Amino acid sequence: MIKSQEIEKASDVLKSLEELTTRAKTMASNLAYAASKAREAGSLSTRVFDDVLDLVDQTGRAASDMSRIIRVVKMEVGKLYKLSRHGEIELEKNRELIEKIERSLESVLGESQRVLYIMKKLKSVSADNKLIS
8 A cells, every 4th residue: 555645745746846847937938038138139149049049948848848747647646546445535556557657757857857957057048148137
């Protein structure tokens, strides 16, 4: 039997990753706006502007991929629950399902690392070009 605390911890991690995804999208959007304004003012080269837009696009794709994987994990976790004959919710151990969830979580980890890497690049580009203070 899987412990409900483990499921709760996994749910907390997924929630944190969803928040990271939202922050990444917001940060990318804000930097794209700042880069656009700086480009209009003539204080940002076309190359740097294109780099920022490319990173914003990468962030959006990575965040969308991560969101999709998180939804799949949540659906799979939901399949671990069953209703006992006494009407109580129980968790059942299903090796195949657990392995599928573990693979999905590994994908989430990979995507979250990709998002963090892109966010670092965005921050670096924006700081170097004074798009953020």
